[in-house]
Amino acid sequence: MHIDTTYVYRGGEYELDRLLRIEDVTAEARESMRSVPQRLEEFRLMLAGPEPDVRIGNQCKRPYPCEFAAYCHAFLPERYPITALPRLAERTLHALLEAGITSIHDVPDDFPGLTLGQREAAAAVRAGEPTVDGRGIARALAPLVWPAYHLDFETIAPALPRWPGTRPYETVPFQYSVHVHHPDGTAEHREYLHTGDDDPRPTLAARLLADLGEIGSVVHYTPYERGVLAGLADALPELEERFADIIDRLFDLEPVIRVNTRHPEAAGRSSIKFVLPAWCPDLSYSGLGIADGQTASVRYLRVLRGETTGAEAVRVLADLAEYCGLDTYAMVRLLDEMRRLADADVASGTGEVL
Ligand code: SF4
Incomplete structure (x- = not known):
C-alpha cells in the first residue's frame, strides 16, 4: 500500500x-x-572475515550520503580531494586512485577520462588563481535588465497534503527573499515568510507580484525558481498571466559563472554554496542555523505541525529568514563581482588570468 x-x-x-x-x-x-x-x-x-576492502565510489553518496564517509574517505586530503571534481565518473575516480592520485593538485592535464570541465577545474587548482573570460561575462550579462530582482524560494512538499487542492508531495512555497539590485550596486531587501496555518500561496503570490515590480530581470541561481513560479501560476489561475510575465523576465546567473570563470576554491563546482565563498570570501553559509533547503523545509514543517513551539519556533523562523536572505544577497554580491571582473578583464585587454 x-x-x-x-x-x-x-x-x-x-x-x-x-x-x-x-x-x-x-x-x-x-x-x-x-x-x-x-x-x-x-x-x-x-x-x-576482516573489514571488507571496498573502494569509495558512487555508493558513498547515492541513494543517500553514507554515514561512514568520514572513515572511508579519511585518506583523501582535506583541501582539493579528487572527489570534489565536478561530476567525476566512478571509473575515472577509480583510475585516479589506482594511479595513486588523491589531490586535484596532482591530476595531470592529460589524464584519460577527464571532461573539459574537470581538466579546467584541475588547472585552476594547480594555477592557484582564478581564470576569467571577461568578455564572455559581459556578453552573458548584456540581456540583463535593471533593476535586477534576485529571487529565492523556500518550499515544503509534505507526503500528506495540508491544504485543499494540493497533492501528496506537491511543492508549496512558504517563503521568498527578493533583493532589488540597482546598477550602482545598492540593494533593498524584500521578504515574505508565511506563519499562519492556511495555504501560503495566495498571500505569498500577491506579495511577490508587488515586490517584483513591472520592469527588470528576475535573477535566479537554479532552475528551481522557474518551477515554483510555474506551480504558482497553475495553483492560482487568476494570476496565471502575471506569473507568465515574471517567468519571461527570468535570468539565470549560474551559467554566467559556470561558463566564464574557474576558481580554485570552487574546484569546478558551480553551486552557490561553493561559488559564494570563492568569489566573496567575507560571505559563506557556514555557521548559519539553517544552511540548506532540505533543513529549511523540515524545520518549517515541524513548526507548522506544532512539534516545534515557543522560543524554539521563533528561532527557526529567524534562521529561515537569515538563510533565504543570504541566498539572494549572495546573488547581489556575485553579480557585482562578475561585473567587476568583466570590467577589469576588458580594461586589461587580456581576457585571461586575473
Ligand atoms: S563511505 Fe559507506 S558506501 Fe562508501 S565505501 Fe565506506 S561504507 Fe561503503
Missing part, C-alpha cells in the same frame, strides 16, 4: 481509499525471495 500522488486533497478528513493505493506485488516478492538465502550466506561470510 503506498501513497497515490495523483490524489487531490479536498479538505477535512483524508479519503484513505483515494490517498492510498493497494498494488499486488506478490509475484515480484516471491521472485526476490529466491535470492535471499544466497545473500544471507554472503553476509555471514563477510561478518566472519
Whole structure:
C-alpha cells in the first residue's frame, strides 16, 4: 500500500481509499525471495572475515550520503580531494586512485577520462588563481535588465497534503527573499515568510507580484525558481498571466559563472554554496542555523505541525529568514563581482588570468 500522488486533497478528513493505493506485488516478492538465502550466506561470510576492502565510489553518496564517509574517505586530503571534481565518473575516480592520485593538485592535464570541465577545474587548482573570460561575462550579462530582482524560494512538499487542492508531495512555497539590485550596486531587501496555518500561496503570490515590480530581470541561481513560479501560476489561475510575465523576465546567473570563470576554491563546482565563498570570501553559509533547503523545509514543517513551539519556533523562523536572505544577497554580491571582473578583464585587454 503506498501513497497515490495523483490524489487531490479536498479538505477535512483524508479519503484513505483515494490517498492510498493497494498494488499486488506478490509475484515480484516471491521472485526476490529466491535470492535471499544466497545473500544471507554472503553476509555471514563477510561478518566472519576482516573489514571488507571496498573502494569509495558512487555508493558513498547515492541513494543517500553514507554515514561512514568520514572513515572511508579519511585518506583523501582535506583541501582539493579528487572527489570534489565536478561530476567525476566512478571509473575515472577509480583510475585516479589506482594511479595513486588523491589531490586535484596532482591530476595531470592529460589524464584519460577527464571532461573539459574537470581538466579546467584541475588547472585552476594547480594555477592557484582564478581564470576569467571577461568578455564572455559581459556578453552573458548584456540581456540583463535593471533593476535586477534576485529571487529565492523556500518550499515544503509534505507526503500528506495540508491544504485543499494540493497533492501528496506537491511543492508549496512558504517563503521568498527578493533583493532589488540597482546598477550602482545598492540593494533593498524584500521578504515574505508565511506563519499562519492556511495555504501560503495566495498571500505569498500577491506579495511577490508587488515586490517584483513591472520592469527588470528576475535573477535566479537554479532552475528551481522557474518551477515554483510555474506551480504558482497553475495553483492560482487568476494570476496565471502575471506569473507568465515574471517567468519571461527570468535570468539565470549560474551559467554566467559556470561558463566564464574557474576558481580554485570552487574546484569546478558551480553551486552557490561553493561559488559564494570563492568569489566573496567575507560571505559563506557556514555557521548559519539553517544552511540548506532540505533543513529549511523540515524545520518549517515541524513548526507548522506544532512539534516545534515557543522560543524554539521563533528561532527557526529567524534562521529561515537569515538563510533565504543570504541566498539572494549572495546573488547581489556575485553579480557585482562578475561585473567587476568583466570590467577589469576588458580594461586589461587580456581576457585571461586575473
Ligand atoms: S563511505 Fe559507506 S558506501 Fe562508501 S565505501 Fe565506506 S561504507 Fe561503503
